[in-house]
Amino acid sequence: MPEEIISIEHVYFRYPGQDPYVLNDISLSVQKGEWLAIVGHNGSGKSTLAKMLNGLHYPEKGNVTVDQLPLSEETVWEIRKRIGMVFQNPDNQFVGTTVQDDVAFGLENSGVPQEIMAERVKDALERVNMLSFLDQEPHHLSGGQKQRVAVAGIIAIIPKVIILDEATSMLDPKGRQEVLETIRELKDKLGLTVISITHDLEEASRADRMIVLNKGEVFKKGKPIEIFQLEDELVELGLDIPFTIKMTKKLTQLGFNFPNTYITEEELVDALWTLHLNK
Template identity: 45%
Template sequence: MEGTGLAFELQQVSFAYGPEQPVLGDVTLDILQGSWVSLVGPNGCGKSTLAKLLGGLLAVNSGSIIVEGTPLLRETVQQIRPRIGMVFQNPDNQFIGATVEEDIAFGLEGRCLPRAEMVERVKRYADKLEIGHLLAKHPAELSGGQKQRVAVAAILAMEPGIVIFDEASSMLDEKARGELLNILREMKHSGKYTMISITHDAEEIMASDRAIVLRDGRIAADLKPRDLFGDEELLDSCRLIAPYEVRLVRELCRQGIRLPAGYCGEEVAEALWQLYSNK
């Protein structure tokens, strides 16, 4: 359930990697605690850069970012970073330990937790992500989906309130993408996390509460996922396609085909939206 406070407040945020490389301009945005937001848009529009700004990995050139009431500044970044976990598209880049167990424990060691608490957290989050049987394995022995589960477990074990997924499903096969999406849904339903997904995956976007469209470094739209997938022009600009079921209903309606049980196209479409949002 969404919280009543704000996880992020952005006011006129701009960023450039150099004088000739402007990336983001005048981004103003609020994100509620406990919500799940999808950041979408064409490649190069600034999504990953925005994620790094939110995570304190980059500093804004101008404007301000407030994280759960605390301004994100050079003086406060070390205080804020532990509240935010980031899962990237290539889990190989996140592995530190020689075994799955060591990898999950690595971040906990950095926080100087008592050993008993570290052992308990490793077991709890390994069980939660269904990777307890993999704890003794080397990362090279794992499938892509298993690696991403380990990456998520390592982040969640540090118990951040905010988790950013930067194209976390893009390198996974269909089965592993579905498994990751189920994990994200469980996280959402737990009410413990504010979640931000940078993604091109239609089902992941539809499962979220809100879609923010970036184009040329600026916010082009801020709307419900179902409204995004109802706007074919906006979808084309984001290089997105609606899920098969939604496209099928749309095409049936265009062809004037009567749908069973006396349903009109709008009623069937509504049933599909409910199906996706309740998965």
């Protein structure tokens, strides 16, 4: 049986002086080692939920448990050692004058000895292919490079869970692909659990499982291929369907006989090539 690392049970949350609830009776679980994408339009509650997982918000009602620790003011600092967050704008995360200073910041705050810190910084930057930028100033980097450095800063503290809170929304397609490929490699090599908070279904298509939020409630749960079958419903929620799903549908209407539905562009290209060879 998969091991549960995060449990959210009947959680309600609203901001002070506001109605209705931003999170309304939310229940879900996250399994150790999986990549879970939580998607929804602006205002669906997904970013509020991400902040709650890191103890930036507390539920008005219900329970949040992270790695068997119930979220409370007494446990929040222990929980934050287990969860690292990568935010939308990498410039807002940089505090060091060089790349290595920035990656070391979280370790310094945790009191990690200097010799161990130096090893962790280099190891983290090597894992995201940014070791050669050790002494560079962060503002000289591209958007994708900045986010990879931000990921390195999280990896260095050795979390069990990484939360990507709209972490690729400000990147160009190349930068987005670089960051997502880096996260996938780190997840597989280090056994990390990844939670991707996004409105971009192209990004969500890389996940093992998806949860769709709407108006603070869980609308649907399932594998990406299952969720994408709800095409019209997703569009009604203000979510755009991935390009590959749209293209597969158009090609099917033109007479292409695909045996499956494809999520990634690579899968679709391989399928087209196979159909060509079998003509």
